[in-house]
Amino acid sequence: MTERIHLGKRVPEIYQAMAKLQAEVEKAAANAGVEQKLLELVKMRASQINHCAFCLDMHSHDAVQQGESPRRLYVLEGWRETELFNEQERAALALTEAMTNVATLHDVPDDVYDEATRVFDEAQYRAVAWEIIAINSWNRMCVTSHAPLPERAE
Structure with missing residues (x-):
């Protein structure tokens, strides 16, 4: 694999701005009552679509640390075929895929938007949508840079 210029921490002002955006998104989500576990599912699903190994590694680890079931992570790509995900999670995953x-x-198809705004109030919808925007930005940075996986004790 070709070694790439790393976009992340090598441009600290921009990286810090992205990190601040992420912190603000998570704060807004918490204030709106959106569970962190739901946000991790959003991050995982976008990262699957974008083929971002770095983010998949990070967010699967984070999700399990927060009590997420490994089983749900294993079947996340096929979430429509199982009843393991609740109504809000399903709406968030559909919105993630569309965005x-x-x-x-x-x-974003009307039926996806309509379902998301049915199961989330306005503040929750905004938080989920901003999380999707943020993770897609992180994915693009990591994929473009070929970000290596961190060392992790298994």
Whole structure:
């Protein structure tokens, strides 16, 4: 694999701005009553679509640390085929897929938007949508840079 210029911490002002955005998104989500575990599912699903190994490694680890079931993470890509995910999680995952694939879809379909705004109040919807925007930005930075996985004790 070609070694790449790392975009992350090598430009500290921009990286810190991204980290601040992430902190603000998580604060808004907490204030709106959106569970951190749901946000980790959003991060995982976007990272699957974007093929971001670095983010998949990080967010699967974080999700398990927060009590997420490894089983749900194993089947996350096939979430529509199981009843393991609740109504809000399903709406968030559909919104994640639509927003992550917006270049192909050219829009977030009305049925996806309608379901998300049915199960989330306005503040919760904003927090979930901003999380999707943030993780897609992180994915693009890490994939473009070929960010290596951190050392982790198994």
